[in-house]
Amino acid sequence: MKNLQLSKEGKLKHFLSIEGLSIELLTEILDTAESFAGLPNQQVKKVPLLRGKTIVNLFFENSTRTRTTFELAATRLSADVLSMNIATSATSKGESLLDTIRNLEAMHVDMFVVRHAISGAGHFIAQNTAPHISVINAGDGQHAHPTQAMLDMFTIRQHKQDFTQLKVAIIGDILHSRVARSQIQAFNILGVKEVRVIAPKTLLPSHVESLGVTVFNDIEKGLVDTDVVIMLRLQKERMSAALLPSEREYFKCFGLTEQRLKLANPDAIVMHPGPINRGVEIESNIADGAQSVILQQVSNGIAVRMAIMSLTMQSHGEQI
Numbered sequence: 001m002k003n004l005q006l007s008k009e010g011k012l013k014h015f016l017s018i019e020g021l022s023i024e025l026l027t028e029i030l031d032t033a034e035s036f037a038g039l040p041n042q043q044v045k046k047v048p049l050l051r052g053k054t055i056v057n058l059f060f061e062n063s064t065r066t067r068t069t070f071e072l073a074a075t076r077l078s079a080d081v082l083s084m085n086i087a088t089s090a091t092s093k094g095e096s097l098l099d100t101i102r103n104l105e106a107m108h109v110d111m112f113v114v115r116h117a118i119s120g121a122g123h124f125i126a127q128n129t130a131p132h133i134s135v136i137n138a139g140d141g142q143h144a145h146p147t148q149a150m151l152d153m154f155t156i157r158q159h160k161q162d163f164t165q166l167k168v169a170i171i172g173d174i175l176h177s178r179v180a181r182s183q184i185q186a187f188n189i190l191g192v193k194e195v196r197v198i199a200p201k202t203l204l205p206s207h208v209e210s211l212g213v214t215v216f217n218d219i220e221k222g223l224v225d226t227d228v229v230i231m232l233r234l235q236k237e238r239m240s241a242a243l244l245p246s247e248r249e250y251f252k253c254f255g256l257t258e259q260r261l262k263l264a265n266p267d268a269i270v271m272h273p274g275p276i277n278r279g280v281e282i283e284s285n286i287a288d289g290a291q292s293v294i295l296q297q298v299s300n301g302i303a304v305r306m307a308i309m310s311l312t313m314q315s316h317g318e319q320i
């Protein structure tokens with residue numbers, strides 16, 4: 001099946017999902033991000049790669065990290081960036097997503113960065129937008145959060161030499177997590193040795209093993225010998241039924257504590273896409289501790305999103 005996000009030449013035109021991308025493409029994103037990572041240490045934190053381009057951030061769901069780092073990434077590429085306030089936009093008067101897109105297209109936009117509660121919203125926009133426009137998925141429903149997965153891969157690569165030697169554990173609300181889905185796809189493409197998911201049965205999708213993971217319902221067994229420990233937030237806003245007795249009970253059974261972290265390898269890194277709920281999925285001293293790379297993930301979001309934005313624009317065949 002044709003991958004909507006690739007041009008005829010196999011270049012990244014949109015960035016909607018990790019699924020179907022090659023190891024070469026993921027590596028190109030990571031290498032390009034590497035070239036931007038030193039920019040904050042320069043006196044002028046900008047490059048002219050997207051000068052004259054207009055990027056619109058369309059966030060129909062709340063965000064702190066993704067929205068801000070996309071905005072900073074666009075600014076550092078010298079693009080003109082507009083972050084729409086959906087709450088005060090005509091969406092509140094019943095304007096459809098497609099009509100909003102058509103109107104913004106009429107303002108000569110070059111890229112949409114979209115977060116939406118509905119899975120597939122980014123694909124829908126990419127299918128219905130003008131050919132010169134790139135669409136980047138900043139999180140769609142429970143489906144995908146591909147830029148988060150790439151900044152996580154970038155952060156892991158800064159600490160670990162070889163993806164193929166890694167044992168990775170993803171812990172928590174796998175069922176509702178678009179981040180976990182995108183991470184699992186990226187880990188499998190990059191050839192990670194073992195991807196474990198650790199969660200209560202109620203927070204696992206059915207047939208989760210078919211994603212290429214090993215399932216554990218006991219955190220203490222699942223953490224043994226791991227190199228990367230990824231904690232996830234309980235997404236209560238997406239839970240339609242009571243899937244857990246209580247947050248206290250959840251922390252008792254699945255929370256990351258100092259004692260439990262000792263079961264992982266001594267040089268294991270602790271990650272979390274944020275926002276974190278201290279005392280619910282992770283102990284505060286672990287979140288702020290020496291093994292935590294949570295704030296590095298946030299910083300890396302800028303370089304990785306710069307890479308993805310510049311690569312998708314390049315696919316339009318322009319000299320940038």
Ligand code: CP
Nearest residue numbers: 063064065066273274
């Ligand atoms: N990781 C992440 O998507 O965080 P935000 O919801 O703050 O963007």
